[in-house]
Amino acid sequence: QVQLVESGGGLVQAGGSLRLSCALSGRTFSYYDMAWFRQAPGKERDFVAAINRNGDSTYSADSVKGRFTISRDNAKNTVYLEMNSLKPEDTAVYYCAAKLKFGALTSRYSYDYWGQGTQVTVSS
DSSP states (O other), X not given: OOEEEEEOOEEEETTOOEEEXXXXXXXXXXXXXXXXXXXXXXXXXXXXXXEOTTSSOEEEOTTTTTTXXXXXXXXXXXXXXXXXXXXXXXXEEEEEEEXXXXXXXXXXXXXXXXXXXXXXXXXX
């Protein structure tokens, strides 16, 4: 059974940086496309960034382009989200997700496994 465990969330001031990590266990990490989504209170879970299983293609939401970077280390079974120039509107619970089969990398409906989420709070 696949397990995803996120870490690295916290409270940061606007303009600051955080690095989220998500470790996958239970299966071969390099088989999975990986993504980050986020959900603010009262809102839907939105796509943030994705990376394919080989690590040679990445996708980002327009709202985070130029500020957030997704990467992966297949040797460490871990995907990362480097977040810079954080804004109060980035405040949300951030979820890591893994996808084994075909499907749009940017759609939450394509993902098979989810982490428990990590809170990111950006103060103004």
